[in-house]
Amino acid sequence: MSDQPPASRESRAQVRQMLLIGAIASIVGIALALWIDWFPVPGSEQAGPIDTLWDVLLIASVPIFVLVETIVLYCAIKFRMRPGEELKDGPPIHGNTRLEIIWTAIPAILLVGLCTYAFLVLRDVEAKASDPVKVRVVGQQFAWTFYYRVGGKEVASPQLYVPINRQVEFTLQSKDVLHDFWVPSFRIKKDAVPGLNVTYRVTPNRLGEYAIVCAELCGLGHSTMRGTAHVLTQAAYDAQIKKLAAGPSQAPPAQGGANGKALFTSSGCNGCHTLKDAGASGTTGPDLDNVLKGKDPAFIKTSIVNPNAEIAQGFSAGIMPGNFGTTLSGAEIDALVKYLSDVTKGG
Amino acid sequence: MAARLRAPGIPRAGLFLVLGTLFCAGIVLAVRALYGFPIAKGGSGLDFTTATQNGILMLSLLIAPIWFLIGLGAFDYWFYWAAGKKTRPEDHSGHGARSWKDYFRVNTDHKVIGIQYVCTSFFFMLVGGLLAMMVRAELAAPGKQFVDADAYNGLFSVHASLMIFLFIIPVFAGLANFVLPLMIGAPDMAFPRLNALSFWMLPIAGIMMTCSFFAPGGSFATGWTAYAPLSTDAPIGQMFFTIGVQFAGASSIATALNFLVTIITMRAPGMSFWRMPLLVWANFSTSLLVVIATPFIAASQFFVLLDYALGFKFFVPERGGDVLMYQHVFWFYSHPAVYIMMLPGFGIISEVISVKSRKPIFGYRMMAFSLLAIVLLGFTVWAHHMFVSGMQDWIRIPMMVTTAIIAVPTGIKIFSWLATLWKGVLHLDTPMLWALGFLTMFTLGGISGVVLAMVPMDIYVSDTYFIVAHIHYVLYGGSLFTIYAGVYYWFPKMTGRMFDERLGKLHFWLTFVSFNATFGPMHLIGVEGMPRRVADYAEQFAGWNLFISLSSFVLGLSTLVFVYNMVASWRGGPRAVANPWRALTLEWQVSSPPPIFNFDNVPTVVGGPYEYGVPDAVHGIFKPAEEARPKLPAGAQSAEGHEGV
Numbered sequence: 001m002s003d004q005p006p007a008s009r010e011s012r013a014q015v016r017q018m019l020l021i022g023a024i025a026s027i028v029g030i031a032l033a034l035w036i037d038w039f040p041v042p043g044s045e046q047a048g049p050i051d052t053l054w055d056v057l058l059i060a061s062v063p064i065f066v067l068v069e070t071i072v073l074y075c076a077i078k079f080r081m082r083p084g085e086e087l088k089d090g091p092p093i094h095g096n097t098r099l100e101i102i103w104t105a106i107p108a109i110l111l112v113g114l115c116t117y118a119f120l121v122l123r124d125v126e127a128k129a130s131d132p133v134k135v136r137v138v139g140q141q142f143a144w145t146f147y148y149r150v151g152g153k154e155v156a157s158p159q160l161y162v163p164i165n166r167q168v169e170f171t172l173q174s175k176d177v178l179h180d181f182w183v184p185s186f187r188i189k190k191d192a193v194p195g196l197n198v199t200y201r202v203t204p205n206r207l208g209e210y211a212i213v214c215a216e217l218c219g220l221g222h223s224t225m226r227g228t229a230h231v232l233t234q235a236a237y238d239a240q241i242k243k244l245a246a247g248p249s250q251a252p253p254a255q256g257g258a259n260g261k262a263l264f265t266s267s268g269c270n271g272c273h274t275l276k277d278a279g280a281s282g283t284t285g286p287d288l289d290n291v292l293k294g295k296d297p298a299f300i301k302t303s304i305v306n307p308n309a310e311i312a313q314g315f316s317a318g319i320m321p322g323n324f325g326t327t328l329s330g331a332e333i334d335a336l337v338k339y340l341s342d343v344t345k346g347g
Numbered sequence: 348m349a350a351r352l353r354a355p356g357i358p359r360a361g362l363f364l365v366l367g368t369l370f371c372a373g374i375v376l377a378v379r380a381l382y383g384f385p386i387a388k389g390g391s392g393l394d395f396t397t398a399t400q401n402g403i404l405m406l407s408l409l410i411a412p413i414w415f416l417i418g419l420g421a422f423d424y425w426f427y428w429a430a431g432k433k434t435r436p437e438d439h440s441g442h443g444a445r446s447w448k449d450y451f452r453v454n455t456d457h458k459v460i461g462i463q464y465v466c467t468s469f470f471f472m473l474v475g476g477l478l479a480m481m482v483r484a485e486l487a488a489p490g491k492q493f494v495d496a497d498a499y500n501g502l503f504s505v506h507a508s509l510m511i512f513l514f515i516i517p518v519f520a521g522l523a524n525f526v527l528p529l530m531i532g533a534p535d536m537a538f539p540r541l542n543a544l545s546f547w548m549l550p551i552a553g554i555m556m557t558c559s560f561f562a563p564g565g566s567f568a569t570g571w572t573a574y575a576p577l578s579t580d581a582p583i584g585q586m587f588f589t590i591g592v593q594f595a596g597a598s599s600i601a602t603a604l605n606f607l608v609t610i611i612t613m614r615a616p617g618m619s620f621w622r623m624p625l626l627v628w629a630n631f632s633t634s635l636l637v638v639i640a641t642p643f644i645a646a647s648q649f650f651v652l653l654d655y656a657l658g659f660k661f662f663v664p665e666r667g668g669d670v671l672m673y674q675h676v677f678w679f680y681s682h683p684a685v686y687i688m689m690l691p692g693f694g695i696i697s698e699v700i701s702v703k704s705r706k707p708i709f710g711y712r713m714m715a716f717s718l719l720a721i722v723l724l725g726f727t728v729w730a731h732h733m734f735v736s737g738m739q740d741w742i743r744i745p746m747m748v749t750t751a752i753i754a755v756p757t758g759i760k761i762f763s764w765l766a767t768l769w770k771g772v773l774h775l776d777t778p779m780l781w782a783l784g785f786l787t788m789f790t791l792g793g794i795s796g797v798v799l800a801m802v803p804m805d806i807y808v809s810d811t812y813f814i815v816a817h818i819h820y821v822l823y824g825g826s827l828f829t830i831y832a833g834v835y836y837w838f839p840k841m842t843g844r845m846f847d848e849r850l851g852k853l854h855f856w857l858t859f860v861s862f863n864a865t866f867g868p869m870h871l872i873g874v875e876g877m878p879r880r881v882a883d884y885a886e887q888f889a890g891w892n893l894f895i896s897l898s899s900f901v902l903g904l905s906t907l908v909f910v911y912n913m914v915a916s917w918r919g920g921p922r923a924v925a926n927p928w929r930a931l932t933l934e935w936q937v938s939s940p941p942p943i944f945n946f947d948n949v950p951t952v953v954g955g956p957y958e959y960g961v962p963d964a965v966h967g968i969f970k971p972a973e974e975a976r977p978k979l980p981a982g983a984q985s986a987e988g989h990e991g992v
Contacts, residue, residue, distance in 0.1 A: 011770070036871070038871070038874040038875065039874060039875070039876075040875060040876045049803070050803050050804065050806075050807055053801065053803055053804055054798075054804060054874070057797075057798050057801065057804065061794045061797070061798065064790070064794060065790055065791060065794055068761060068765065068786065068787060068790045069787055069790075071765045071768070071769070072765070072768070072783050072786055072787055075765075075768040075769060075771070075773060076773060076775060076783060079704075079768065079769070079770060079771050079772065079773050080773045080775050081772050081773055081774050081775070085772050087929075088705065088772050089705040089706070089772060089959045089960035090704055090705045090706035090770055090771035090772050090959065090960050091706065091770055091960055092706070092707055092958065092959065092960035092961045092964075093706065093707065093709065093766075093769075093770070094707050094709070094710075094711065095709055095710040095711070095712075095713070096709075096710075096766070099762075099766065100710050100713050100759070100763075103758060103759060103762040104755060104758075104759055107754060107755050107758045108752065108755050111751040111752060111754060111755065111797065112748075112751070112752075114751065114797070114801065115747055115748050115751050115800075115801070118747065118801035118802055118803055118804070119744060119747075119802075121801075121803045122743075122744075122802050122803045125803055126740075172737070176576070176580075177574075177576050177577040177580065178574055178576075178577065178670070180735065180810060182810075182878075184876035187806070187807045188806055188807070189735050189806060189807070189809070189810070190735045190736075190737055190806075191735055191736050191737045192737075193670050193671060193736070193737045194576060194664050194670050195664020195665070195668070195669070195670055196664075196670070196671070196737050198737035211876075211885070213876070213878050214878075215735075215809070215810035215811070215878045216574075216810060217500070217569065217570050217574070217577065217880045218577065219500075219568075219577060220496045220497050220500070220568075221496060222496070222500070222880065222881060223496060223881035223882045223883040223884070224496075224883070284495070284496050
């Protein structure tokens, strides 16, 4: 370092002025960033540390962003070429070793600090409790099925039920392509990979219903691959599992149209199919008003349980989930068949 | 007509394309017949089965473009040479362009190739942009607007593939093709014929990807990432990506080799590595990345091709395949590819900021070293794209640390540019506005990159609109802003005309504002939980999506201002002087546009490239080397060697 050039006092004043502007802008920026309500409702114990990590990252990021913006704007205003300066050059400053060391070291320290904190958060959210509730999650184009082990056998459910305040271990599997099991309110997601058992754990801590989203592009119906996670009290959860285990025969006898119509929507058929009577306008699969016209109930039943048996003109096999035979009870399927047969009969 | 079909050129290329397709059809029919597979429906005739049709299509995609290139004349010289016929070593008939027709043939002049590259890539940028407009139109409201789910998946997949493989990567190669030999004082690239071949592989890849919309079953619809097994189980349109990428990749590798050899062997006398402009350093680093990494994406796509076409079962777990392997191989290229799409832009910004601030670049050597550091670190971070992929948990921590640390050399560059601005005399014209816009926007993209490096945060926001926001801040606010800076900066040199400064500024401000209005809110809806790559979304995101779509249409229109400015100025702009920016680097010391062999006298480099403000500083002089040698012996204290103020 050579001696301070004579203009250094003016230079210092400029730096001070800029730092002051930067500090004020940073405070405003941080306040604004923290004021925004970023996340969906937190629904698990894992949400807390992750949301806090986000806040910390905001607090660390805003000043750096503001610093760069302030310098750019300050230079653009203060050092812009004035009339008459067309041929003027700036001072030939080639570098400054001290400055370069500072702006290598400070970001490095900051980043290592953030990594350490992120590592602690990761350890925190992935801490394993003993005796978790185990759910096997199977993804297929384009539906989720949840399997619970009750007694010696496994029962399937199209919806996810978990008890509150107990750790749940999901084992993700896929029957076809990559999917990603994500409940935004729980904050954690992972891919369901063909050939692998991928696991993760969350501890739901808020009662209610939450959206399940497939976050990995899985084909035509990717945007319709949704589901619902129900967080229940332990008692309600036990009752629900018992009901699932007792089997589908317990379902109330089909009341013709009404029940079938409700099932059409609750099972997600409307996501992909068009059916005027149900107000459905999906286009991923065939228009049921057309393709089911005049078909007998047996055909409709086969098309639900084994969708690839016959494929409508212009559509491909393997698109419709093949798990409705497992996730719907016999009575439910019959109700659905009756409903579809009724509303498409007349044309 | 017969004579035109015999001479190299587009007509002969068309003929060869047809012959090549027939050749492929012949092979497929013969092989199917030998194996006893059915060829035609009903046993005979020309009503081929779907498998036969697909076989012919796939083989033609792979082989027929090579016939096209032969027809075009890209191999003529080498064939003559191999056949022992008389070649013409000093034949420069392939140099220079006298009419627009010369841009549609195999031309070995790096300046012509540079312009071919830039125009072709901007053409595909407009196609890709149009697809983006359609994506945003579909997303303007929840539910279905005008395309179905399959077409939607195709739109964003082709959009991303064109923008990455046909725009950002090649447009940088094009700018450097024009500028780099001039900057180092070379008469051309090291391998002019290879250079021409590299260029002509590019339209092949672009046309292939664009035409995938006409394939039975629609275009490829698996994203630009083409994850297996979705891609190995897709309609035939997928192959237009899988094979198209091979041509884009081969083009990239050949160009990178060409740059490396040119930079290493063809620098003017006196131009040591430490006197190279930073654009040359940036392309040197980029070329290293391309040469090492690009074969990996070629491999990943060949895996898909073999699985798809020949049932190799690389990605079928029941047969010992491994689904995650695809992602590892793919990202081992595609993460370095992010730097392939960024480092040349860093080079452009260094040129523009130094010239337009009238100051030497701050910390020249650290700028060069940080490029090399990014090259090295760039290979150690790929699995941060896979934090939720189901891979082994332990890999995440080292990848998080390397990903965060790569922000350090990037930060050094940002701070050095800021220090270059400090106390300069800032010419806030169009190239400089883009450079400053880049500084501000890329910083935001870099910061969201650090956020994404943090594993727990990434687990939450991966595959959401936060990622879409991040990649567009890096590739649009980052790469594309530097491309605009570079195109405006070298426009006078490339065309010999000046662009319209007022339209340039209008373009900048329109783009800058609508870019932020488009991609800024995506951070918000991403963290709120909107997944990416969906044709339909929950009602809660409707407001922001409408706002984003409207902003994106303004963004699309702002591009037309640029296109108009470029076309109109090229046709009728005022003549440009040799050195309108008073820059020191060598390309500005020759006429605009440069003479056909760049330098009438070989330049000799006697100082650093950025000695603005140093009284009487020169970078290169056009005298014989003996006279031009500087007073001080090489290695002694020279102007660019100063560290400290």
